[in-house]
Amino acid sequence: MIPFVDLQAQYLSIKEEIDAAVLKVLQSTQFILGSEVAAFEQEFAQYCNADYSVALNTGTSALHLALLAAGIGSGDEVITTPFTFVATVAAIVYTGATPVFVDIDPVSYTIDVTKIEQAITAKTKAILPVHLYGQPADMNPIMEIAQRHGLTVIEDAAQAHRAEYKDQRVGSIGDIGCFSFYPGKNLGAYGEGGAVVTNNPEYARTIKMLRDWGQEQRYHHVLKGYNYRMDGIQGAILRVKLRYLDAWTEARRAHAALYDQLLANSDVKTPAVMPYSYHVYHVYVVRSQERDALQQKLQQQGIQTGIHYPIPVHLQQAYADLGYKAGDFPCAELVANEVLSLPMCAELSSEQIKIVSAAVCESV
CATH class of the missing domain: 3.90.1150.10 (Aspartate Aminotransferase, domain 1)
Incomplete structure (x- = not known):
């Protein structure tokens, strides 16, 4: 049998480091967020050439909170592609906004940038390109369109860890980049995981609160938030694996x-x-x-x-x-x-x- 993905072989190649990292978290009892997650956030932001990273429980949560931080809500429209994993669209729907689809380019299979502008209406608030299969969408035209129309750009980089568009790491090109660490991804956790990266401190602050019940400090709930926190063990595992990416x-x-x-x-x-x-x-x-x-x-x-x-x-x-x-x-x-x-x-x-x-x- 030739497997589609061989997670066991990958684990065995780094077993000693992974086991030590997991044991360290078990001994620390920092099971939710904690120092390992904070260290991973810093390292992943630096890896993506972004100022901030916020670690989350899934890539879907990353998309959801990115949209909320950008102010997307009921009555708004978000332009994206129909050829993607369903989470891209589900996250838009979670906010109360409406997904508006644009067909894909027949060569790259990413969103056809020549068709975006005609899909923009007075309700459009954001463009959500997907870097499908590990290949970036054509970002320069997307950013130009967004600038002309005052739109936010949120990159779905769930399949594109380390990918680059004209020497720029994906995730750091738009206003917010969203990553998944599902086990089969190029950078995968041993369970669920996700993150956003951004250069906007206000977006990072808002997403940090939203992932942890809207708290800025314990039991002081500034926003109506969610339980989207990353586990400490996943943060530790991702720190090890990031060194091999x-x-x-x-x-x-x-x-x-x-x-x-x-x-x-x-x-x-x-x-x-x-x-x-x-x-x-x-x-x-x-x-x-x-x-x-x-x-x-x-x-x-x-x-x-x-x-x-x-x-x-x-x-x-x-x-x-x-x-x-x-x-x-x-x-x-x-x-x-x-x-x-x-x-x-x-x-x-x-x-x-x-x-x-x-x-x-x-x-x-």
């Missing part, structure tokens, strides 16, 4: 280059890397008109794959109330029917990549 990223990029080479003459479409992008390959996604048959053939050969994502959000039953229909975003719908994610993690071997690539070439 550069090396793991280079391994992913090397694996992607080998896939590109081995699949160059196949009938699948390999990922495009945009000229502005330092792609970190959270997933390595190919396209095939015979996607479902290809996935089944690979599974029969012991090769795990994924689909990110089979149904765009505007066609999900849960969001039928938004009033969209099939055909509204044709590029997102076409791509959703064809994408297949091949095994990708730093721990993959060249031999495994060769086996997967040969199986793909033989199957389509």
Whole structure:
């Protein structure tokens, strides 16, 4: 079996450091927030070239609180993409605002910047681009549009730890950047986790209060807040893993280059890397008109794959109330029917990549 992601192999490679970090938290009994989380916040902010970082319990919470800190609420509209994990859209709905979708670029699969401006109305308050699969959205046009219209830009960087847009780390380009540390992410916790980064001290202060019941000091509730705090153990684990993220990223990029080479003459479409992008390959996604048959053939050969994502959000039953229909975003719908994610993690071997690539070439 060739796994889609090998979390056990990654843990075993850093087991001694992880075990020591977890034991330190157990001995300190700082189980919620605490010194390890505070240290991680400082280190992660520095890593992202941002002034502030606030650690949270999930990436979804990061998006939710980022929107609230930016003043997004009932009656507002937030422009985003329908081709993303549902959390991007759910966070907008949590605030009472309305998601407004813009189709994706057919090459990068990120939001089509040429279609954003026509979606802006008097109710629009923010743009929420998604750095999908580890490749940044085209941020310069987005920032220019936002500046012209007085809009906030919140980056969904849940899949893009260490990615860069024109030598700028994602998350630090817009007003607020949001990250997930779900275990399978490029920087993953051993449980749930998330964070925001920002250069705005007021946003950071507000999000810190919102994550901890709206308290600025214990039992003094300034805002109506939430229980979105990071566990101390996750902070300690993430501190260890952050030290390896550069090396793991280079391994992913090397694996992607080998896939590109081995699949160059196949009938699948390999990922495009945009000229502005330092792609970190959270997933390595190919396209095939015979996607479902290809996935089944690979599974029969012991090769795990994924689909990110089979149904765009505007066609999900849960969001039928938004009033969209099939055909509204044709590029997102076409791509959703064809994408297949091949095994990708730093721990993959060249031999495994060769086996997967040969199986793909033989199957389509």
